[in-house]
Amino acid sequence: MMKDGAIVVNISRRDVVDESALSEALRDGKL
Structure with missing residues (x-):
């Protein structure tokens, strides 16, 4: 699980x- 406030950054194709x-x-x- 991600922590509260975490951001997913997709730098892939x-x-x-x-x-x-x-x-x-x-x-x-x-x-």
């Missing part, structure tokens, strides 16, 4: 991070 999965994990409290 666009397709490396699945943004929909990331937003779902954030919404569900998994990150």
Whole structure:
């Protein structure tokens, strides 16, 4: 789990991070 106030910075190419999965994990409290 990420600490409160943590920031995810994607410095990779666009397709490396699945943004929909990331937003779902954030919404569900998994990150």
